[in-house]
Amino acid sequence: MTTAFLFDGPDTAPITILLAHxxxxxxxxxxxxxxxxxxxxxxxxxxxxxxxYMAARRYxxxxxxxxxETVNPEYxxxxxxxxxxxxxxxxxxxxxxxxxxxxxxxxxxMFSKDEISGLLCLGxxxxxxxxxxxxxxxxLADLKTPTLIFQGTRDEFGTRDEVATYDLSDTIEILWLExxxxxxxxxxxxxxxxxxxxxxTLADAVKAWTERIVR
Numbered sequence: 001m002t003t004a005f006l007f008d009g010p011d012t013a014p015i016t017i018l019l020a021h022x023x024x025x026x027x028x029x030x031x032x033x034x035x036x037x038x039x040x041x042x043x044x045x046x047x048x049x050x051x052x053y054m055a056a057r058r059y060x061x062x063x064x065x066x067x068x069e070t071v072n073p074e075y076x077x078x079x080x081x082x083x084x085x086x087x088x089x090x091x092x093x094x095x096x097x098x099x100x101x102x103x104x105x106x107x108x109x110m111f112s113k114d115e116i117s118g119l120l121c122l123g124x125x126x127x128x129x130x131x132x133x134x135x136x137x138x139x140l141a142d143l144k145t146p147t148l149i150f151q152g153t154r155d156e157f158g159t160r161d162e163v164a165t166y167d168l169s170d171t172i173e174i175l176w177l178e179x180x181x182x183x184x185x186x187x188x189x190x191x192x193x194x195x196x197x198x199x200x201t202l203a204d205a206v207k208a209w210t211e212r213i214v215r
Contacts, residue, residue: 001052002081002084003049003074003077003078003081003082004049004050004055005047005048005049005081005082005085006027006028006036006047006048006049007045007046007047007048008036008037008039008040008045008046008048009036009039009040009041009043009044009045009046010040010043010045011045013043013044013045014043014089014090015044015045015089015090015091015092015117015210015214016044016045016046016047016082016087016089016090016091016092017039017044017045017046017047017091017092017093017094017120017206018047018048018049018078018079018082018091018092018093018094018103019032019035019036019046019047019048019049019094019095019096019099019120019122020048020049020050020051020075020078020094020095020096020098020099020100020102020103021048021050021051021054021095021096021098021099022095022096022097022098022099022123023065023097023098024065025096026050026054026057026058027048027049027050027054028048031096031183031184031185032048032096034195034199035096035122035199035202036048038199038200038202038203039202039203039206041203042203042204042206042207043207044206044207044210045087047082047087049078051066051071051074051075051102052071052074053065053066053071065098068098068101068102068105068136069102069105071102072102072105072106075093075102075103075106076106076109076110079091079093079110079115079116090117090210090214091115091116091117092116092117092118092119092120092206092210093106093107093110093116093118093119093120094119094120094121094122095120095121095122096122096123096183097122097123097124097125097157097182098125100119100120100121100122100123100124100149101121101124101125101136103119103120103121104119104121104124104139104140104143104147105139107119107143107145107147108143108144108145110145111144111145112144116145117146117210117213117214118145118146118147118148118209118210118213118214119143119145119146119147119148120147120148120206121147121148121149121150122150122184122202123150123151123152123155123157123182123183123184124149124151124157124158125157125158126157126158126162126163126166127157127158127162128157129156129157130156132162135166137166137167137168140166140167140168140169140172141167141168141169142169143168143169143171143172144169144171145171146171146209146213147169147171147172147173148172148173148174148175148205148206148209149172149173149174149175150174150175150177150180150184150202150205151163151174151175151176151177151180151184152176152177152179152180152181152182152183152184152185152186153176153177153178153179153180154179154180154181155180155181155182156181156182157182160176173209175201175202175205177193177198177201177202178191178193179191179193180198184198184199184202185198186198
């Protein structure tokens with residue numbers, strides 16, 4: 001089965017970003033659409049795709065999210081299918097929550113083969129909510145792929161104080177978005193920031209980061 005993609009941004013963009021969705025919401029959720037559009041406006045070509053269990057929900061087959069590592073091969077195939085569509089040039093992989101976690105598990109293999117240039121995680125699920133000892137960070141200690149993680153300071157999957165104690169590779173940069181939740185959305189009345197503000201910050205930061213890591 002060939003991977004189905006949703007595209008945003010110019011065909012002629014020098015860099016493509018491939019994004020997978022989180023565990024509970026599809027590739028066309030409000031937050032995925034908004035993020036893709038913000039990155040496209042910053043000059044990136046953005047491709048979104050779905051893991052099989054999520055795509056099956058469109059046909060009435062409601063399956064719970066599988067263990068993240070079991071869909072690693074689907075992400076590898078999505079990269080191959082994207083290239084088969086004629087997408088050339090530097091590629092950044094990543095995604096929202098679980099999508100970013102899956103990308104992080106295949107990143108070094110792809111990076112070592114020069115298939116990708118970097119990893120972009122949007123709200124990394126460092127641990128399940130309310131279970132701070134169930135860490136999903138072991139593979140992040142030795143990660144060799146240049147990585148940028150955006151995390152909201154209100155994210156229940158990993159707070160700033162918690163993340164500061166983790167053993168993370170020097171290749172990982174984390175940008176904290178003030179009062180952002182797991183979707184990176186702030187409460188405007190409290191933080192003074194809007195969701196659009198944070199998306200602009202995200203897009204600008206990704207642009208600056210790719211200019212440093214992509215040769």
